[in-house]
Amino acid sequence: MDRIVIERRQFSAGLKGKNLRYLTENPGLDRPTVRVGFVLLEHFSLPAFTQALDALITANLLRPGLFATQTFGLAQGEVVSDLGLVIRPDSQLDVSQLNALDVLVVCGGYRTELNSDEAFTHVLKTAAQQGITLAGLWNGAWFLGSAGLLEGYRCAIHPEHRPALAEVSKTAHVTSEPYVIDRDRLTASSPSGAIQMALAWIKSLHDKALVEGVEDILAFEESRYRRIKPTEKISVSAPLREVLKLMDANLEEPLELEQLAVYAGRSRRQLERLFKEQLGTTPQRYYMELRITEARRLLQHTELSQVDVLVACGFVSPSHFSKCYSAYFGYRPSKEKRLVK
Structure with a gap:
């Protein structure tokens, strides 16, 4: 008996994303897993962290293996978030772990103190030298700027901390945008900016359909962050x-x-x-x-x-x-x- 071949129809670009979770295609298998590390600073913004993380985890649900994530602290032990919830990172951050990362995200918060830490600065500079993409959430960009890693870059930071960043990073272009992706620097000023940043970054790595699929699952409605008036x-x-x-x-x-x-x-x-x-x-x-x-x-x-x-x-x-x-x-x-x- 002859085998019957049924031609598979493809959704158009406008509807592909909304149906992506039901399709069996998996273009992500052809690409290496992107390894993302989150540095949780004391009093980091839990909503900003989870918004960015949620976008990556949801992308993995649609196309398994796209991202691998882990969390770091600057010291051994627990870290307290801005909401008072205690988080125990996977491990303490040091230079030896950078070889296992493609992206390093500095997670700050409204009450995260803007203090330079020599060891942390050394890790950030080494990461940049190794070609690792660096990111900052809320006031995370300040730590990148303080390490001299935002010179000539456009960036985003929470409005309360814009002057402080401009002070330590004279040639950085500190914007009022909710998020900025400039080459190998990703920065966001708020939780909503964090998820917008993550989605835009995912789109740059993969395609619009994947982002639409993530949005459909998260029921995400874009609302660009602006200075609160x-x-x-x-x-x-x-x-x-x-x-x-x-x-x-x-x-x-x-x-x-x-x-x-x-x-x-x-x-x-x-x-x-x-x-x-x-x-x-x-x-x-x-x-x-x-x-x-x-x-x-x-x-x-x-x-x-x-x-x-x-x-x-x-x-x-x-x-x-x-x-x-x-x-x-x-x-x-x-x-x-x-x-x-």
Whole structure:
């Protein structure tokens, strides 16, 4: 009896990813396993770490053997995450283990101290010399920059730590992006940035269909990380949101209420009513609070002088700035604690 040959139909690119988990193909068998090590620093961001790890593990579910992962600590014993959960890494990081790695990911967090460790710096520099791809999550990029490994690279880091990174890595291009992949450096500024980074990196190694398959399993909806702004957390009508965006974009030279009303296509009285009904305040007061809030952020997290800050936030004089600042925070701007190291 003749053998019947049935031609296999292929899904189109648009649907292949969503069906990938049900297909028997395994292109990953033709490629070597990529070995990824995660360095868990004290108070590392557990969500950022697990988001990146989850993308790799899920890719392995679709195409077994693509990635091998392991975790490291800077010392023997356990590491405490930002959520207070205790993790015991697979082993302590040292130079001898680099031969078994293709990628080394530094996992930092909001409370991870930005301190240079001579031994850790040596490991990072050796990894770079051996051609290992280096990555950083949350403020992990600072440790790469401190080791001199981000010179001439674009990178991402949590907004609170951008000034600190710019200080130790003068020629690095510190962006406001959620993640950046620049040659053999991968950096992410947040948990959402971490998974976006991982997915983009996987796509660069394999194909779009694999990433779509991972997204389908994780039910991942892309939401690009941006610097958190007050206007993005407020539920208001579309006309008022446009006004809030205008305010946020014009802090150095505040717009007059009449200008805002014209841009919004409303009268001054209508605009005042929108603020009163939806925010419970006046446009002038909200604008002031927006500017004073940004002034506090700049004083705490940048090395700008008080004069530079007051100019950047639209205050006409040091005395005016000091009076407004004191009215909100109970102390003069000169007393604000600088958080930049």
